[in-house]
Amino acid sequence: MTAGTATDPAGPVAAGEDPAAAGAPGTGAASAGGDAERTGDDAIRIRGLVKRYDRQGPIVLDGIDLTVAPGEFVCLLGASGCGKSTLLSITAGLEKPTLGTVELPLGPSAVMFQEASLFPWLTARRNVELALKLGGVASRDERRARAQELLASVNLSDAGDQRPHELSGGMRQRVALARALAQDRNVLLMDEPFAALDAITRDLLHEELTHVWRRTGRAIVFVTHNVREAARLGQRVLLMSSRPGRIAQEWNLDAEGVDRSDATQVAAAATEITARLREEIRRNAK
């Protein structure tokens, strides 16, 4: 199994190439990428990561190497149980690696989960305000104004006073996105954030997220089991194999010149990735 190490050369190469290949995704991203290039820092650097939950237990993640450049959008794709969410949890610092190193040179990450995990006793705006408060914004007026801005940035200016249960699933995830953006981190980790939404809502949120990414220039690692979603969103798509979790193959869609706003090209990329994914899954049948 050399698949895991195959990403090793690809990672740094992609990191160097991407800002150029991406065709300067918005001003924010361009400046963030530029800064980091000068200092030579990556957003995420994972080396030789191994995870098993107990000594006798199965190996969940086996020798993961992953480098994410500042402002880069990476999708981690895999079938259920391939350890992609574990990889994200470890990157977020919620779990410890058994072996290997995880570095976030640009500072810690913000995280978004499949369930919005909004605090039900707070209104949408207060949820965002709490994130600002915990992030150290001391002035109450400033928190309020910032929260309103962030909600407006995900098209929810009017929903600030509503409570989570009064919002639709898509609106809740947008509040969660605003809350994650409130942390003002350079890295955003997303664990199947749209998996529970209906197809129409998800489609709009893909656009929303692309806008937000272009505007804010954050590095995003997006975990999903949906091939089309990965092909649509990610500059790079990493396919993970299951048991043990390894990075089986990588597609640098941006370098290949795939226009991710064009449904036909996305579908073509998705076809290719799906074929490889099925191969990986079939391997488990034997």
Next chain:
Amino acid sequence: MPSDANASTLAPSENPGGSPSTEPESATSSRAHGASSSSSSSDADLRELEAGLDRLQSSATDRQPSAWKRITRSVVPPIVVVLLAIAAWQLYIVIANPRPDLSPGPVDVFLALQDAARSGRLLEAIATSLGRGLLGFLIAIAVGTPIGLLLAEVAWIRRAVGPIISGLQVLPSVAWVPAAIIWFGLTDATVYFVVLMGAIPSIVNGLVSGIQHVPPQLRRAGRVLGASGFSLARHVVLPAALPGYLAGLRQGWAFSWRSLMAAEIIAFGGTIGFGLGSMLQQGRDLADLASVLGTIIVILAIGVLLELALFAPIERGVLRRRGLAGAGA
């Protein structure tokens, strides 16, 4: 196992030329994709689309029934039942005509209460008992809350002390009266001791179970947002545990009130003031059944009133704000 399942669901369309997406909603999703790619997402366009979808999906803001409707729905049925019960009682008195000292009618009971009210005993008893009940309840909150927090947060203390607290909740607090009289004599301390032993375990248990039922994803969200230790408790765990805590308080009040009555009936005289329990005991000594029944009704009414006027609205408000209860609940 899961991988087998995956393999089998994929099997039907395994030919290389098959549909590219493995997800079941491929038809809908490709249609949606087609629509969005043609209108290649200007910001204003996206804004309008999202606003439309939000309107479609969140139209059902839970509609509050009017205050009048709520009152008629929650207050009228029990009143009707009570009136029917009194009517049946009166009917029995009229038809069977039993001995008035063994089976007083509603009128006798009413007169006995009126008598007690005129002499000032009724008001004194209500004031004494209510004051003690509420003060004891507040002390129980002050003592029970920190204990509950400690138990919820420190696992080995919870394992060690938890079963004892649960046991105390089952133990009728009247059982403490003899011991309390020996320790404190016939003083108010005896009454308060019994009330506390009754109420504290409920409050502790309510808080512990409230905290233990905080959804793990809320804790995780809090930690991801940078909360830990005290700030996690203050901003996430305690607010999330509030419904369980309130349920514990409500039960704690019920136990306070019951324990108080038990203590007042048994511990009678000395420097202990004259409460509703004492009034019951006095009625028994005088073989005045009408007065005893009247006192029982007063005790019941106070319990019901506090429940309806204090605890139910607070709990309903908290649950409704979190979307945990229908507006009619």
